[in-house]
Amino acid sequence: MMTLKTTTAPLAKPLLDWYDRHHRDLPWRVSPPMAKRGIKADPYHVWLSEVMLQQTTVPAVKAYFLKFLARWPTVGDLAAAPSEDVMAAWAGLGYYARARNLKKCAEAVANDHSGVFPDTEDGLRALPGIGDYTAAAVAAIAFNRQAAVMDGNIERVISRLYAISTPLPAAKPLMKQKVALLTPSDRPGDFAQAMMDLGATICTPKRPACALCPFNGSCEALALHDPEHFPVKAAKKAKPVRVGAAFVAVTSDGEVLLRRRIESGLLGGMTEVPTTGWTARIDGETSADAAPFAADWQPSGTVTHVFTHFELRLSIWRVAIPGRINGDDGWWEPVTNLDAQALPTVMKKAITAAIPRAFQQSKDG
DNA sequence: AACTCGTGGAT
DNA sequence: TATCCAAGAGT
CATH class of the missing domain: 1.10.340.30 (Hypothetical protein; domain 2)
Structure with missing residues (x-):
């Protein structure tokens, strides 16, 4: 006769025992020894x-x-x-x-x-x-x-523990049910952190260290000799390549023209140098004709930046001018103060292409 | 449900 | 080099 699998709740104990010995120490975390001393x-x-x-x-x-x-x-x-x-x-x-x-x-x-x-x-x-x-x-x-805490780590652990072959994200509701059944009433926070530590350090995407895993006696994916097969994921779409231009204007006083992006959407609310109207779906102008003002713009190479869903190739233009010129919007910021601006990485790359030492000129750097 | 939304490190 | 992917949320 077949043995009905017992409830999975008992798996919490070996996991918490493992966590007590192998937890990561992180700046935001109250580790088990600290918790034992009453630290909340x-x-x-x-x-x-x-x-x-x-x-x-x-x-x-x-x-x-x-x-x-x-x-x-x-x-x-x-x-x-x-x-x-x-x-x-x-x-x-x-x-x-x-x-x-x-x-x-x-x-x-x-x-x-x-x-x-x-x-x-x-x-x-x-x-x-x-x-x-x-x-x-x-x-x-x-x-x-x-x-019931479910993140990418825990999805991987659960998908392997139960050899779930339904692709993500469709399998999420089932996985959450499984997590809910596993989550103990005692130390639920440590259980969640233990599951995430396990996924980050043992049950890794590639070459999981199953020999060290507290679940290795219960893991269905390991029993199938193919833990890396899980989780199964839906195919991803190809990333389109978009082009555009960015304009770095510097005055003789060492000020750079900046402006603020609109609040919503890509890089919303962040600071940028003037750029053309590129988006994830639409190419922007790449020539100096689209500059914020007419000047002797010089080509300064290209910057490639990979976002989640598209790749952007920005043609960089620079110009040195005697003093401020009225752009339609934006402001002039000292190069020495660029570190204090809300510049996303792609914009720091663009500025660095035009002014190689721009981010080594901060006041306290 | 399917898209949008950054970045950098690992493999 | 190309791909993956990391304690996801908002729409």
Whole structure:
């Protein structure tokens, strides 16, 4: 007779035991030894780190997290900060809608919740920039709620544990059910973090270290001798290549013409040098005819930048002029102050192509 | 449901 | 070099 598989809930214990020994120490995390001494996670720290970590690697986040925390120690401080400062501090981290929503969320907490984060998944989910994942993660990690946390790491772990052959993203609801069944009432936050650490360090996309995995006696993908086959994903679309131009004008006083992009869409609300009207779907003009003002524009090479869904090749034009010229919009910024601007990486590349040492001229650098 | 939305490191 | 992909959210 066949043995019915027991409920999967008992898998939480070997995972938590593994986590107690092998957890990563991260700046925003209260590690098990600290928790044992009664240290509680700060919801502000948990929320800030979770937003930064959305589609972003741990190494990239660390410095930004520490910088934000030093500059805005509480959610109230962040709520009171000028948006331009927040966008400039976020520059380089990508997905800039996160920064816009971060500010909105901080304001909502400060103004509508007396400066205290909601302590339930539903309450958190209603805030700007907090989706299914982040609501569950903050509820579990900061408030010890038994929430089912599902991110890319956990999708991989679950898809292998149960050898789920349905492609993502269609398989997400099933995977979330599985996670909910596994999540314990005791230490749900550590369980979620343990699952993510496991996915990041053991159950990796390539060459998973199954010999070290606390689930290796239960993993169906390992039993099939092909863990790398999971998760199955839908095919991706090819990235189109778009072209455009960027214009770097420098006065004899060492000022560069900058302007602000519209609030929505690609690089929304960020600062740029004048560029032509390229988008993910439409090529922009590449010649100096499209410059913000007529001048002796000089070609300065091209910059290639790969976004998530398209590749951009920008023709760079530069000109040295005696003094300011009225552009239709924008402002003139000292080259020595470019580091303080909300310049996304693609714009730093464009400026560097025209002014090679532009970002080595900061006042305190 | 399918798109849009950055960046840099690993393989 | 090309591809993947990393603690996803908003529309």
